[in-house]
Amino acid sequence: MKIIADENMPYVDALFGYLGKIEYVNGRTLTPKQVEDADVLLVRSVTKVNAALINNAHKLKFVGSATIGTDHVDVEYLSTRNIYFTNAPGCNATAVGEYAFIAMLELAQRFGESLAGKVVGIVGAGNTGTAAAKCMQAYGLKVLLCDPIKALQGDTREFVSLDTIIEQADIISLHVPITKEGEHKTWYLFDEARLNKLKPNTWLLNCCRGEVIDNRALVKFKQQRDDVKLVLDVWEGEPNPMAELVALAEFATPHIAGYSLEGKARGTFMLYQKWCELLDFPVKKSLESLLPAFQFNQIVSQGDLTEGQLLKLSRLVYDLRDDDFNFRVCFSTATGFDLMRKNHTYRREYSAISLTQSVDYLSAGSINPSMLNALGFN
Numbered sequence: 148m149k150i151i152a153d154e155n156m157p158y159v160d161a162l163f164g165y166l167g168k169i170e171y172v173n174g175r176t177l178t179p180k181q182v183e184d185a186d187v188l189l190v191r192s193v194t195k196v197n198a199a200l201i202n203n204a205h206k207l208k209f210v211g212s213a214t215i216g217t218d219h220v221d222v223e224y225l226s227t228r229n230i231y232f233t234n235a236p237g238c239n240a241t242a243v244g245e246y247a248f249i250a251m252l253e254l255a256q257r258f259g260e261s262l263a264g265k266v267v268g269i270v271g272a273g274n275t276g277t278a279a280a281k282c283m284q285a286y287g288l289k290v291l292l293c294d295p296i297k298a299l300q301g302d303t304r305e306f307v308s309l310d311t312i313i314e315q316a317d318i319i320s321l322h323v324p325i326t327k328e329g330e331h332k333t334w335y336l337f338d339e340a341r342l343n344k345l346k347p348n349t350w351l352l353n354c355c356r357g358e359v360i361d362n363r364a365l366v367k368f369k370q371q372r373d374d375v376k377l378v379l380d381v382w383e384g385e386p387n388p389m390a391e392l393v394a395l396a397e398f399a400t401p402h403i404a405g406y407s408l409e410g411k412a413r414g415t416f417m418l419y420q421k422w423c424e425l426l427d428f429p430v431k432k433s434l435e436s437l438l439p440a441f442q443f444n445q446i447v448s449q450g451d452l453t454e455g456q457l458l459k460l461s462r463l464v465y466d467l468r469d470d471d472f473n474f475r476v477c478f479s480t481a482t483g484f485d486l487m488r489k490n491h492t493y494r495r496e497y498s499a500i501s502l503t504q505s506v507d508y509l510s511a512g513s514i515n516p517s518m519l520n521a522l523g524f525n
């Protein structure tokens with residue numbers, strides 16, 4: 148069996164190696180010729196899987212995308228060809244949630260503010276939005292959720308309108324899929340008119356898809372409204388984001404909010420599980436056995452933990468400043484965006500750290516251990 152896999156997908160050898168011959172490819176430049184004799188195609192979000200790519204791949208029976216988003220796949224076409232398709236819903240939700248939370252801690256520190264006490268509006272309360280909300284709520288922040296689709300589906304959480312979020316939230320974090328049609332379409336959800344409604348000093352984070360914000364309008368808006376702070380992980384026109392916008396963002400990264408080792412491993416693992424299920428093979432491997440122990444896997448706390456110390460602790464698993472710095476150096480070269488993603492050093496999730504507290508830990512005013520556990524620490 149021939150398995151074609153994106154070179155940026157970890158653990159393919161460990162999970163699929165015994166099933167066939169694996170060939171690694173650059174997902175962005177993959178050609179029809181390269182997939183012609185594939186039985187299995189494993190991709191990430193940069194590969195457009197459509198008739199143009201797989202028309203001549205007559206043996207192809209399985210396409211797996213180790214991602215949450217599916218906007219790069221023509222799912223209808225795959226179904227007309229009877230090719231099984233699966234993605235990996237939720238695989239990197241924790242990574243995205245922690246990225247958003249850590250970015251907020253970073254903004255607070257950079258601008259001499261306290262994150263505690265702020266109201267956060269989450270737009271899109273699915274896997275990543277819920278993971279982000281979990282961190283915010285663990286830290287005691289008031290969270291407003293906007294998800295008209297979930298509300299209609301009977302989700303029992305409390306939801307508010309997007310207008311309410313814009314009016315009331317100090318921080319807005321976007322977690323919707325990109326959709327171009329329908330009542331709830333998200334393409335340019337934040338257009339010029341909506342951006343102009345943002346209240347003073349709003350922090351706006353986009354970790355979902357670049358086109359959810361009209362990037363040109365955002366440049367114009369931010370040039371006039373520097374009180375608004377931006378954290379942008381995704382961009383219109385990837386892998387070539389607008390240079391003006393990168394310069395205006397407080398934190399800028401190349402679509403790596405979901406790039407924790409756990410998140411990427413989970414993505415590949417979910418495809419492996421689906422493939423085994425389909426062939427009625429036993430699942431012989433476990434996700435835990437793939438992950439190495441983290442360098443700082445145990446932390447002993449000697450006392451109070453302030454917001455600044457929580458940020459320092461968070462930087463052990465993920466230092467956003469490094470990615471922001473490296474991105475600004477490399478994004479404008481022809482391959483900079485993709486190379487940074489390819490060579491990205493895997494960060495870990497909070498769960499990679501176990502906390503042990505010394506007896507005097509629980510003093511007044513400290514961030515207590517149950518809060519850290521709720522954030523995701525072990």
Ligand SMILES: NC(=O)c1ccc[n+]([C@@H]2O[C@H](COP(=O)([O-])OP(=O)(O)OC[C@H]3O[C@@H](n4cnc5c(N)ncnc54)[C@H](O)[C@@H]3O)[C@@H](O)[C@H]2O)c1
Nearest residue numbers: 215216271273274275276294296323324331354355404405
């Ligand atoms: N930056 C990254 O690395 C990264 C990682 C993972 C996912 N993503 C992107 O984030 C998107 C969301 O991921 P997820 O796992 O949370 O998906 P999900 O499907 O679990 O949740 C998305 C939610 O958005 C809601 N929604 C849709 N249209 C909306 C609208 N107009 N207003 C408010 N809510 C709306 C849906 O009802 C759903 O609950 C993915 O589709 C993907 O494009 C990016």
Ligand SMILES: O=C(O)[C@H](O)[C@H](O)COP(=O)(O)O
Nearest residue numbers: 191192193214215216239405
């Ligand atoms: O949809 C997703 O899951 C993310 O956008 C994904 O993690 C992006 O990473 P890529 O697949 O491009 O490596």
